Amino acid sequence: MEQIRGNGEHVLIVDDDGLLRQLACEMLKTLGYSVASVASGEEAVSYVGQNHAHLVLLDMQMPPGINGRETYERMLAFRPGQRAIVVSGFADSVEISRIMQLGASQLVKKPYTLKELGLAVKTALLG
Numbered sequence: 001m002e003q004i005r006g007n008g009e010h011v012l013i014v015d016d017d018g019l020l021r022q023l024a025c026e027m028l029k030t031l032g033y034s035v036a037s038v039a040s041g042e043e044a045v046s047y048v049g050q051n052h053a054h055l056v057l058l059d060m061q062m063p064p065g066i067n068g069r070e071t072y073e074r075m076l077a078f079r080p081g082q083r084a085i086v087v088s089g090f091a092d093s094v095e096i097s098r099i100m101q102l103g104a105s106q107l108v109k110k111p112y113t114l115k116e117l118g119l120a121v122k123t124a125l126l127g
Contacts, residue, residue, distance in 0.1 A: 004118030006033040009125055012053040013037040014044040014071065015087070016062040020110070024057060024087070024117065031118045041071030048075045048082065055124055058104070060088040060095060069099040076102060085124045087112070 011033045015021040021037045028035045036051070038044050042065050044056065056075065060068040068086060075082045086099055089110035096107060105124040108116060 001031075001115070001118070004115065004122045005031050006121070006125075008032065008034050009054040010034045010036070010052065011121065012044060012047060012051075012056045014039075014041065014056060014062070014068070015059040016040060016065075017059070020059075027114050027117055028121065030114070031121075033121070041066035041068065041074075044071050045074045048079055054083065055121060056082060056084040057087050057108075057121075058084050058099070060086055060099070061090055067095065069095050069102070072099055072102055072104060083124055083127070085120050087117075 011028055013021055013024045013035060015024065016039055025035045025037050038047055041062055058068040058072060072084055084104045086096060086104050086107045087110060088107065105127050106120055108120045
């Protein structure tokens with residue numbers, strides 16, 4: 001587990017499901033990351049506009065608001081190079097492809113394990 005531990009890097013978790021948001025927060029805190037979370041794409045854009053996040057974990061589907069791709073596009077408009085990974089239980093290949101083209105480094109499929117999430121976060125931060 002040592003190879004996936006963080007060094008206090010700040011990670012923003014964006015997910016409309018409160019239980020999954022809480023679970024991701026606990027997992028990343030356990031691995032040594034500083035964590036914040038929001039429930040919508042709109043909240044995420046506002047958060048990143050006011051705070052620095054080393055990495056954003058983006059859920060793809062967050063009804064009724066903007067989805068993960070739209071959220072990331074809006075973030076990149078004022079924070080070019082913002083690192084992000086996609087966390088999704090759905091495989092909308094068009095939207096996933098678009099967000100990867102924008103610069104998201106990888107896709108983590110729900111449900112995920114502590115090791116899978118930790119490896120994805122560590123890889124994205126090093127990348």
